[in-house]
Amino acid sequence: MVILFIFILLVLILIIANIKIVPQAHSYIIERFGAYNGTWGVGLHAKVPFIDKIAKKVNLKEHVVDFPPQPVITKDNVTMQIDTVVYYQITDPKLFTYGVERPMMAIENLTATTLRNIIGDLELDETLTSRDTVNTKMRAILDEATDPWGIKINRVELKNIMPPKEIQDAMERQMKAERERRESILKAEGEKKSAILLAEGEKESAILRAEAKKQAAIKEAEGEAEAILTVQTAVAEGIKKINEASPSEAYIAIKSLESFEKAADGKATKIIIPSEIQGIAGLATSFKEVIANDK
Secondary structure, eight states, X not given: OHHHHHHHHHXXXXXXXXXXXXXXXXXXXXXXXXXXXXXXXXXXXXXOTTTEEEEEEEEOSEEEEEXXXXXXXXXXXXXXXXXXXXXXXXXXXXXXXXXXXXHHHHHHHHHHHHHHHHHTTSOXXXXXXXXXXXXXXXXXXXXXXXXXXXXXXXXXXXXXXXXXXXXXXXXXXXXXHHHHHHHHHHHHHHHHHHHHHHHHHHHHHHHHHHHXXXXXXXXXXXXXXXXXXXXXXXXXXXXXXXXXXXXXXXXXXXXXXXXXXXHHTTTOSOOOOOHHHHHHHHHHHXXXXXXXXXX
């Protein structure tokens, strides 16, 4: 009984040991007698003891590999160091397992040779300004080359481009000169705009001053015209009332004399009086004397 119990226990342990659970985003490659037998997906699986073997556990998540800097030579014979970052994903676990020995080393070497070929057709300035073009070409070439290995290249990025020290110094001087040139241009444009705004302000100020003087002159002329009109209206009204009162010739003569008196203003030494006014004036004087005698 003890031996049977031990045997049953060993069988249970063996069965349990050969039950496997494949987690999410993983696949297991199963070999039977050393040959490919199948690919386990996510879930619960059991293998035949001593016959089946899990040859490889494959992670199906997207991977990121940062390769060390690679020396490359541009078309104009400038040697520089460029490191790349490759984003890849395993799409076929079987091909990935049996397609190539040491896939990561294969991808690294393929990346280095592809990078050298692409950069060799570009000059230094093109290399520094054509990152997107280089990334796109490398991704297409690597994706096509790794397809038989069950690998999908999703993205390739040039992480750092490191020219020689003397080239970096020359580029920095060039950038500094360009910044100074742009600063000078911006300063000149600012001064130009300031001068334009100042001139426009002076122009508008002069226009406003001229307009103010014009309006003041118009108002002054209107005031004088209104005053003259008022005086003339008053004179006309006075003449009208005098005409309505039918004044005597003596009254008119007296008023005429008063007018001459005002015209002389005490400064004139000689005043010429018309003869008709002189007769009336004499008559007026005689009349005043008669009145005085009666009194």
